[in-house]
Amino acid sequence: APFGVFAAASMKTALDEAAARFAAGTGETPPLLSFAGSSALARQIMQGAPAALFVSANTAWMDTLEAEGLIAPGTRADIATGDLVLIAAPGYAGELTIGPGFDLAGALGGERLAMALVDAVPAGIYGRAALQSLGVWDSVADRIAQADNVRAALRLVALGEAPLGIVYATDALAEPRVRVLGRFPPDSHPPICYPAAVLAEFDTPPARAFLAFLTGPEGREILNRHGFGSPDRTE
Amino acid sequence: MSGWLGPAEWQALALSLKVSFWATVLSLPPGVLVAYALARGRFRGRELLNGLVHLPLILPPVVTGYLLLMTFGRRGPVGGWLEDTFGLVLAFRWTGAVLAASIMAFPLMVRAIRLAIEAVDPKLEQAAATLGASRIQVFATVTLPLIAPGLIAGAVLGFAKAIGEFGATITFVSNIPGQTQTLPSAIYTFLQVPGAEAPALRLVAISVVVALAALAASEVLARRAAKRVAGE
Amino acid sequence: MSGWLGPAEWQALALSLKVSFWATVLSLPPGVLVAYALARGRFRGRELLNGLVHLPLILPPVVTGYLLLMTFGRRGPVGGWLEDTFGLVLAFRWTGAVLAASIMAFPLMVRAIRLAIEAVDPKLEQAAATLGASRIQVFATVTLPLIAPGLIAGAVLGFAKAIGEFGATITFVSNIPGQTQTLPSAIYTFLQVPGAEAPALRLVAISVVVALAALAASEVLARRAAKRVAGE
Amino acid sequence: MSLTVDITHRQGGLNLQIGFEAPGGITALFGRSGSGKTTVVNAVAGLLTPRGGRIELHGQTLFDADAGIDLPPHRRRLGYVFQDARLFPHMSVRRNLTYGARFAPPGNGPSLDEVCALLGIGALLDRRPGALSGGEKQRVAIGRALLSRPRILLMDEPLAALDAARKAEILPYLERLRDSTGIPILYVSHSVPEVARLATTVVVLEDGHVARTGPAERVLSDPATVRQIGLRDAGAVLPATVALHHEDGLTELAFSGGRLFLPAIDSAPGTPTRVRILARDVILSRPEPREQSALNVLACEVTELRGGEGPGMMVGLRCGDDRLLARVTRRSATALALAPGERVYALVKSVSVARMDVGTG
């Protein structure tokens, strides 16, 4: 039977391609990919979900699983990093340079800044951290439209409902309707990384092989093509 | 109690009540109208109307929210027109949350009211007509009072649904504390974070209490109205 | 048509139909039982039962899914017991999706059936009793056939709801293709991919068609049953 | 003041073709179950659209198939008393009664107080319909129709659901209604005593067509109507005048053929009234009977003999200017050598003229 992969929804396109390539290259049956929010997946894993590999968008949930002893020792690895970008809706003419104290509130012109939930969803948490370190959070805190996931925030900007939004660079890359105004300095927020790990209960060689594929050159190439960065080090 | 809930949660509770209340109140009149048309009307497109009303029940809420966003968003055809014509903005406002909750609660409401209308004896309506009441007057003075128990049941069902609505609301109007952050959004937020189950369940308990209170009240009201209607 | 949908989408459609069908079929008997108890019973805890039945309507689906996961998950109290005792695993199986859909559709079903039962003339049941039928026999031979239209309406409402159920399902049994990835989950997955609205809307169209067909069929069936029941 | 009905319709297996004229007073629609009575009343009320024909009330066209006229019920201004009362369960008796008035054009119909007094329902005003007896319900329904200031009252078997005692309670109200308000009434019944007591005009329906129509006295006293009326209920209706109230509790009436004694009735001497004498209650005698208990012995002339399939015959009699009906066996008819022109005595027990069969008017 194919092994199961639980992955953060934001990795769907990249992982779909990687899985196909992995299967084609190794002759294995392709893994069964399930995408949902990282929190839902993590909880399901804690309830014994039949996943051999977990790819999270969220370090906190991976930490929780690790603390519970659910991941196969030594298999945790960051497979990708991400960048946070400021995007603009179609037809938004303004330009903006991201930097300390930059005039985000002015650029919004009284309208909304689309983000993922700033207390709950990783993209939102990172975004808030970035705005806080740049000193502009307080000026826009009450102008934020929080979506339940980063793709929904992206959609708000793509549809023009919000003129500006903060999403991952990967999302911006995949959505032709939005324009990237700028990239948040990596040091303005905690490092964005996508940890993956083989899960102890369903640990199988093919799952380990797929994780290795993802961290290997071929996997990196695919992830890079979808806008993810490469982690400097693997654990 | 105020120590038990933070100010943000109080805000979410108050907003949920406000949104659900208005969603219920505002969708009652069209609900009655549509239910009446479905129960008594013999027009082309009746099946279509019936299907349309049921759509929000059939579709995943996220899709409903997405369709609402496309239609009633500021760039959407209806949303733009509403803003230009009436200055009415739904997107990112609590008014939009009301719209989303209304739409989601609508099929349940219509179902309950339709069943009530189908149970009204047309002979009483005929009697009213022979006494000089026009069709609208008959409806207002005979049909409407007689379906009161059904109306109450439908309204409370709608209210309960509105209290619990999440997917369509957050997709359409996002989560803006004080504006569109209803109880379910707050609950969802807590559920995303490891270890925050306790506050989430606290909010769940609150919405359960609110909705059950509404349900219980409705059973009492409906029974009283049914007695009234039975002419005792 | 097969060119229009990919194999994964066909799989999702087939799974959705299977899950909704079983959810409907399996929740009908308890639905009838609970509806009968609520309509005719005069027992303590009636209000409580009523509230409990309505919970899935009131709670955000994600919460329902969360509670299901905690209860029926493999490490949950009931889930573990089911697995140890009967070898029955619900979590992350299509059977779990059936459970989630059943739970979500249950209040709608019970409502519709309860209204139908309340409309049955107790005089007919009395007549059956004087003819020698015990309470259960009366129910089986008189009450049940007479509520057939309500049963159909309730079942189809439940089916429609099950077809659209998303939040509880994905939270409880995840989104495993071929196992638990129903149409709404598939739609959600597409909506996670920028620019994939087209395939998402294609799936939306399919679920709308399926649910509307069920609705239309139910109207016809219910009308036919109503005629039968009217003794014509 | 009149209603003209001339309609065709198809319903179930029945082909209706009905034409009649209802002048003032009470017009009774009489006929067996299924003969089309309710259908006609519904057509007049506008609750049913006939296939063809015309309905006209006081000169206004309510319905005309050819001209495409079909006034909706609420614009016909008629008061319909349904067989089953149909009171609004969610309104008090008072609100039921005043329901129609708010839709009616201002006018000088009877007031609430007048109607309450007429129908004896003043004490019920604040009750709910569910707390009324059958007879009370029906009276409220009549009052409700009346207070809508209708141009005609339609009453479909308003008393059929009630037992004999309740009927006796309501009939006097209907008589007062007929006499005190000028509103014409179309009255459906299959009770001959009711029709005999109330109707000024009778329309006999049979299988969807009008079998006979005319003034009540004439239609009911006609031996040819026996088939529709039934043997048990066949009888003559005589106009009479109250002459005298005797001390022993009898009232003496004068009619063209002499005097009639019956148990005391409530009307003052001089009041015109109407009595019904059932054919089966009349005994014919050749010699003048003596020393027997029947107080009413009327000298008559045989006008007509009609035999049916059974052993009985219907004998038409002239008594003064009025007509009587007697039902005798063939054997008796032969034994008495009855033939048109023969003179006989009719014995009618005063007590067999029941109160039910006496109406004022």
Add this chain to the structure above:
Amino acid sequence: MSLTVDITHRQGGLNLQIGFEAPGGITALFGRSGSGKTTVVNAVAGLLTPRGGRIELHGQTLFDADAGIDLPPHRRRLGYVFQDARLFPHMSVRRNLTYGARFAPPGNGPSLDEVCALLGIGALLDRRPGALSGGEKQRVAIGRALLSRPRILLMDEPLAALDAARKAEILPYLERLRDSTGIPILYVSHSVPEVARLATTVVVLEDGHVARTGPAERVLSDPATVRQIGLRDAGAVLPATVALHHEDGLTELAFSGGRLFLPAIDSAPGTPTRVRILARDVILSRPEPREQSALNVLACEVTELRGGEGPGMMVGLRCGDDRLLARVTRRSATALALAPGERVYALVKSVSVARMDVGTG
């Protein structure tokens, strides 16, 4: 074979205290609307639990308040014919009829064919109840009750909703039922002619208690029962035997006081039967009447004179071994010098003994 009822109950404003015994045959519960008839029947059926007392059927206790016995309806094995038929709308006539049999213990009740023949419903078996006429519905309801092999039949005004013609259609079936099956019947009615025709025992209810009870002939022919029965319907019930069918369509009956002629009835000579003679249909004469149309002239002796408030008197008569009732005016009673012991002739028109009032048995 008997039913014993002795219960107390409170319902609405009414205090019921009812005790009576129903032997075989038809026991009629008779009384004004609201007197408690349906309440009693429901108590017997187990659809209502009385406050106190006992109900016993064929020696089995159905209900005993003190002993805490209250058999549920489905274990009482009785056939209840409701006023409103209550056929199961979702079943064919056939399935309605056979419904009860599957719950009944095996036994030798009547077969479906027998019941269909008895009630004349063989042609209806595949129809739905909605497609039946009122009379047909009621007959199916009777058949359904009968086929459940009940130990007693309860019939609550089974004919009240029907017009006279329909009633006449059904009564013979009930008579056949009484005579051909041994099942006792508890029959509720407020129609005196029905009771007179059918009942072997009469229980007269008044305001929740038993005003009179006894064999039908005695209760109905008793001048004291007039108050409950009403003047119009008071009369005697005579047992008689069919003697001869005459060619002119008359049937001659023999009874203890002589001969009676009435329109042909369907029974063979020698059949015991029962005729009712309404008090208001009897004329008393001192001399023997001659050359008049009433065929029945009976020599009688006055036994009793009862005056009421009105101008009439009820005269009890002995005729052979049987009793007759006559209603005359006070004036006539005085004129004829009626007194107990006096001999008079009673004139009864043969045709005034209506077919409805003739029963076999």
